[in-house]
Amino acid sequence: MKVFLDPGHGGKDPGALGNGLREKDIALSVTLKVGEILKRHNIEVIYSRTTDVFLELSERTNLANKANADIFVSIHCNAAENINAKGVETFSYPNSTKGTALAKCIQDSIIQSKVYTSDRGIKTANFAVLRQSNMPSALVELAFITNVDDGKILKDRQDELALAVAKGILNYLGIKYIEKTKELDCSPWAVEAMEWGMKNNLTDGTNPKEPISLERFITILYRYGKALE
Ligand SMILES: [Zn+2]
Secondary structure (H helix, E strand, O other): OEEEEEEOOEOOEOOOEEOOEEHHHHHHHHHHHHHHHHHOOOOEEEEOOOOOOOOOHHHHHHHHHHHOOOEEEEEEEEOOOOOOOOOEEEEEOOOOHHHHHHHHHHHHHHHHHOOOOOEEEEEEOOOHHHHHOOOOEEEEEEEEOOOHHHHHHHHHOHHHHHHHHHHHHHHHHOOOOOOOOOOOOOOHHHHHHHHHHHHOOOOOOOOOOOOOOHHHHHHHHHHHHHHHO
């Protein structure tokens, strides 16, 4: 699986401004976090940018098309003159069934995560990045940078936002979410094997340094055998 992630704006284009925040910074930070989570699931992640640089919209879609990515996800923040406007909304290209499904997965995941302030739903729009990408695509407007409450979310809850977006993408791809191996207390040389074992449901990764009992050993063998069936 190849996922193309596109943090909006960058370089000379700061995107929307509000509450002392710049859209380009929030978008980049959240997008990189989304990518880290996806990589943990053996997904190849390609970014339009990983630093504060400017790219034309066509450059972004060209990169995705050239890479033959499976999906394209652009991450932005919303803005409005009315500072009361707030909430999350996700766009897909009009009449794209797969794009709509992708947008819905991302939107639903953010709403379920309870990070949002209000659900503006999924929408369609003739945005260049959605129109010019050859693969199912979605553009998420995480929250309104111009709203005080939303601004706080964009500033302080980026990990949760990123997790919600990543889970939505995984859901669309039909990939089961795996927890970060935070309590994984094993030797560095064993990390790769342990993560593989957890991903394949052979072990939950607990007590990595305990001597193995017959019951644990046979259970791992049993699960392995079942997985091969
Ligand atoms: Zn934007």
